[in-house]
Amino acid sequence: MRYFPHTPEDITEMLNTVGVKSLEDLFGTIPVDCRRTSDLNLPQALTEWELNHHIDELCGSMAVSPEYKVFMGAGSYEHYIPVSLNHLLSRSEFVTSYTPYQPEMSQGTLQAIFEYQTLTARLLGMEVANASQYDGASALAEAALMAVRISRRKKVAVSRLVHPHYRRVLKTYLAPTDNEIIELPYLPDGTTDLSSLDALDDLAAVVVQSPNFFGCIENLKVIGDKTRAEKTLFVVGFSEPLAYGLMKNPGSQGADIACGEGQSLGIPRSFGGPALGMFATRMPYVRNMPGRLVGQTKDVDGKRGFVLTLATREQHIRRERATSNICTNHSLCALASAMYMSSLGGSGIKTLARLNYDKSEYLKGALRKAGFSIPFKQSTFNEFVVRFKDGFEKTYERLTAEKIIAGLPLECYYPELPNHYLLCVTETISKQDMDELVQKIK
Amino acid sequence: MKEFPGTSGLILNEPLLWEKGKKGRCGFSLPRRDVESFPVDENLAGDGPDFPDLSEVDVVRHYTRLSQWNFSVDSGMYPLGSCTMKYNPKTNERQAAQPGFAAAHPMLHPDLSQGILKLMFDLERFLIEITGMDAATLQPAAGAHGELAGMLLFYTYHQSKGAPRSKIIVPDTAHGTNPASAALCGYKPVPIKSNEKGILAPEDVAAVMDEQTAGIMVTNPNTLGLFEENIKKIAEIVHAKGGLVYGDGANMNAVMGITDMGKIGIDVLHLNLHKTFSTPHGGGGPGAGPVCVLKHLEPFLPVPRVILKKGRYLLSENFPESIGTLHAFNGNVGVLVKAYSYIMSLGAENLKKASQLAVLNASYIKTQLKETFKLAYDRPCMHECVFSDELQQAHKVTTLDIVKRLMDYGFHPPTIYFPLVVPGAIMIEPTETESKEDIDLFVQSLKAIAKEAAENPQLLTEAPTKCHRRRLDETMAARKPCLTG
Amino acid sequence: MKEINELNFPEDVRYSESHEWVKAAGETAKLGITDYAQDQLGDIVFVELPDVGESFEKGAEYGTVESVKAVSELYMPVSGEIVAVNDALEDSPEWVNNTPYSDGWMIEIKLDDPSEPDSLMDKDAYVSTLKG
CATH class of the missing domain: 3.40.640.10 (Type I PLP-dependent aspartate aminotransferase-like (Major domain))
Incomplete structure (x- = not known):
């Protein structure tokens, strides 16, 4: 194991210094009835390269941008990270x-x-x-x-x-x-x-x-x-x-x-x-x-x-x-x-925040124009609620299959709000992405 | 003799962020504007924060210089007792940083997150196997968060029996988080002392355990680095009165593949993935504190839980007896990936070997230094050993002086003044990833410091001299708090 | 920490076993912690005191005193109602270290029993407990 620096000679020498015969003997104070009777049953150890391959396989099944267009925030936001x-x-x-x-x-x-x-x-x-x-x-x-x-x-x-x-x-x-x-x-x-x-x-x-x-x-x-x-x-x-x-x-x-x-x-x-x-x-x-x-x-x-x-x-x-x-x-x-915060600076954060606002206002307007209602009139920042038509789940599923996540359905949190979705737009979403979303929802 | 690593090195000065930069700079590639600007309600719009404006170079140099004022495991031996500063493998970082995990939104449909859910499901199984318990939750974000989960499990369990309890037994060797976590659930901690061997005596537990007591919190191996040999008997006493046994698994790194916590009588056990399973401490966090339980407490585990149904992994809320939820989403998943990566890299045999070598290294240090410093308990230790400054007090130097001098030799100090039961404690935990040569050098430096204490104590009381700063005035910091600039 | 004979114990106050001093003046009394107590605690960084008007029995905790890495409770050596607290300690907690019997006083109380301070130790009795 590459993280253990001990050679067999080191171990022998150190055991001699401590005054015990084997590594097992170091655990003499643990009563027999507190010990495991069998070896740990775990997968075989992987090499660094096998592990990379294994993790890449697991990652392959994850839906993430840029492959997916995720119009979902709700407490977890996609922003560019320098x-x-x-x-x-x-x-x-x-x-x-x-x-x-x-x-x-x-x-x-x-x-x-x-x-x-x-x-x-x-x-x-x-x-x-x-x-x-x-x-x-x-x-x-x-x-x-x-x-x-x-x-x-x-x-x-x-x-x-x-x-x-x-x-x-x-x-x-x-x-x-x-x-x-x-x-x-x-x-x-x-x-x-x-x-x-x-x-x-x-x-x-x-x-x-x-x-x-x-x-x-x-x-x-x-x-x-x-x-x-x-x-x-x-x-x-x-x-x-x-x-x-x-x-x-x-x-x-x-x-x-x-x-x-x-x-x-x-x-x-x-x-x-x-x-x-x-x-x-x-x-x-x-x-x-x-x-x-x-x-x-x-x-x-x-x-x-x-x-x-x-x-x-x-x-x-x-x-x-x-x-x-x-x-x-x-x-x-x-x-x-x-x-x-220091990379953005006082000037940068204002510009970036405004861009988030403007982009989400753009999508809000485009959806409104497409005939969907924006039920809450209060000003928003970069996410907002849209009320889609009855039976929107089908459209949502179709969009998902096309690798577009059209927001978060709110009904499971607010049963009084069926067909209401929370959509988020940050600077990572382009005008083209938004136009495509509206186009495909219609 | 090899040279000690301590040297003044090349340390550059660096001001505070807002003492550099210039208005109008920006260290961020601002995204292109492809939509028009919309009006903002003037009643709601603000002025934006007063942040300094810096270029990318300003930011990069700033943090590069700050980083050079830190000691780290990658710089050298960091033998902090109870904190387990073992090497943090770089492959773990690679795995957690893969975009499939790092960019994953936590609220997508589970069908879109099968990879991470499978990893979490399997990690739970691994932790159950390693501890000997029956079920696990990965949700707690830290050890203390795991303790809170554990105390909520105690609370909910006793509620479900229709007999809420008001007290909990906490040994005097416990971490401060134990009583603080218990207090959050309304439990009044009942302290008990460890005996002359540094461990708990069953009769002391029996003397305070009653039907108003929810159970006991035990760290095993304990914070003196000793195995609680009477744990089985103690668990029987607690169980006989209807109580539960909480295992603080902070020191699980000493006994992987060796003990079976379920068999011992532990009902609930938290693990610190940032200790036992090699995830980095990050200058104070984030870690992760999964909790393992025996079968009878499984219904109370936090939701959502990862389940496997018809070959698909799901996040299920359908556990009506659950204590509730402790995290906005699924816990510190990035940390979980690193621990998973560690277990997959080591496998069963090497996990056990890690514990064996950790105990070997600590036992070796204990043997080498027991003539130089007063050993708190001269008994076989596990992964750490505890000395004190008793022999050095004659020279008017303290534990603090001894460890500050260690910095000049190029080592991070051990944990000091903990556990509280040993006055002037010096608690050394080398971990399995230190080599014999480095440990020998560490031992030599402590012996040299003991000699200096006798011959030239000023070297200790004025130490350190080679760090970016010398000793700092903590009294001034607390009397006139300056917490923002 | 200092030796006992390096510490200051005035004759005109009474002392409790929990290291508080009481200086009575008719129906009221001022109190604080002794030179021995402040020396044991080290640099005091914060003192938390009760509100005027609160009443405490003898032995009750009325506040806390903090050093950098410890918190200690303050106990009533006698019973009474708080009539004044030393607000100045908020900005100058070091007075408890420097002048524990004057500027470093903590609270003034109206004694439930004006004779109660007499039951506490005088200087010699207190010093002998410290020498133990």
Whole structure:
């Protein structure tokens, strides 16, 4: 095995030093009745070349672009990723290092995370961001738990237009607690119905997503103004943060916590993970925040350097009273997004976000012209809901056979919306692709 | 004697991202505009974020320089106890990066994703075989996420019996994630101490185990690197009171092909693919924390689950007793591919060999250093050994000073001050991928440092001197937090 | 860490076994942690204190004090209601290290029983427990 450097002579010599006769003898403290009686039953080991072949075969059955035209977003977005990112992200010093517990030997990771925290805070308009979490769903669940801790209240109001997958993770996280989830319905224009929110007295948080699951931009300011004077925290989730290159960010609209999925910022979709849980809040709440934080300081020579800080919130110190059980962050994914954000820059992200918007508006218009209805009138970013004609499944299947995925059917998440599909258009979809889609649907 | 790897090297300075660049630059090949511009609602439009504008060269040099301030497994020995910094094979990276996997949308119809579903299905079978359990979920994104899944399984199981419980037994050697994960399910951790041999005594478990206690969380081999020899008896005690046994599989890398966790009495076990199965740690993540269970807990596993029906792989939600869902999609699939690639590369025989060599390397270090540093428990160790600074305290140097000096010799420090039961702990885990020569050099450097501690302790207290930065002021960082620039 | 005889223990306060000091003035008392406690904890980076108006029994936890890598609970050496907290510690937690008996005070309480501080240790008794 090429990963084991031991020669038979090394093994003999080392066993002699230890004072045992064989490798098996090293395990003498394991009682006999705790041992396996048979060898592991696993496939025969493959050579590097056989493995390549095997994996290529498995990949062959996967439907991916550019072979397929995938008009599906719904929390997982196709964006162009500069090859410079792949190159930089494959540097061993980033990939094969551990959590930066020894700061002198980890300044690269630490500065990079400090920069990630800063870019994230700027993107979301918040004061402080953590070093990242698993994904948008768990970030949202942790935000709800944080709001419960801060407000010492037990009810969390959650919009039905928060990604259905995020909502079910939230439900799972809250199940063993005595906290309660209240669902906020949606209005005919595709935004959250806030009419039941007049009394906030006992609410820990109001949770919405913007752009929401229908792609619509929520009227965040209305909610922000309502919660500002109250103890209720305003949590804004997201699954497509590129939208904030064009639309107002959550912080400017009064969010107390902004959290969500950062996959669209330079991370491949990878069948849903690893992804990037982005999490930001306001400074007064920082000690209640889950997750790792990097802070700036100085070394003994007075030079600027970075360390993990405010660690007393975390499980390795506060144990059962920690703000979360999270130990990791998705460091490499955070790094990818920081590289992506810095490659785009302030000018580039505006241009790219606008292009996403314009392209999706183009498709929206073309579908409308072709006679399909766009049921929700609220502005969208790069995805939107279309109502196709009855029996569209047949057309959808035909298109799939032609390697076009015409969005996500919404009925399984919203039974009241048969024939409604969520379509997404990013910069990777050309006008020609869109024209072809409309042509083939007609 | 061979030369130590420690040297100051070529380290370049590099400012923060926003201290370089110029407005108007862009490091991104902006896609062609092939549609007209549409109006945007002015009430919703914002100004866009205040990001620095950089060229591609600016970005590439920035991150290349930052990377050079990091130590990594590919740079040298990284003997962090409990973290298992083994070599991360490059073929794993190749496999996960194939466009068929990397570009796959998670919500397509399963017929369009058969390849990855088959891989996940088979990986579950492999993990079940390696642990001796009956069923698995790949969904948890990290070890602590796996622990949360495990505690939710405990919670849901006891609910299903109509008898919810309020406490859980957690040994004093446990990782902090154990009590924190249990607390998320409302369980109050009941601490128990390990005995004079560094392991749990059945009578101590029996003394606290009752019908209000959901079960016990055990790391085996434990964080002292010792096998919990009484585990079977302990499991019997817990089961007799209706409780469950949680196995923290963080140290499974020591016993692959050797122990059978199901037979031992473990009901739920999480694995850290980034430890045992060689996927990279990535500077702190992403990892993956699959959870394996015995048959009686299978109905409670998270959904969706990968199933095989009439020759097709499907994602099934049809498990009404499930704890729910822990991840937006299917877990850290990119990491799963790497672990699969590792298992396929090694096969049964070499997985066992990996554990054997890991234990050999740790035992060898333990033997070589036990005259130099105080050994916490002088017993046969598994994949890691724990020393302390007791012998060096006379020279007014601490564990921290010792390991900071190790940096100047060109090694990453071991884990320190953990487990908490050993004051001034130095926890060394070499892993199986270190050669005898490198281990010998590591041992020599620690012996040299022990000598320096006696003769010239200042060399230790002022270390490191060769890294990009010297010791950093953590007090200032915490008193006046500066978390964004 | 310092030797016991290098630490400061004023005569005009009373001491508890959990290393708090109490300085009573009629019906109210100020309290904080002793020089020994701050020395054991190391550099204090954060102090979490209760709200004015809250009441605590003797032995109850009323807050926490944090160093870089540890969190310690603060316990009431006597019973009472909080009438003031030292907000200045939010910006200057180092006062707990530098001047634990003056600027580093933590809370002021209205004593449930004005004679309760008398039941605590005086300097000599406290120092002898430290020398153990």
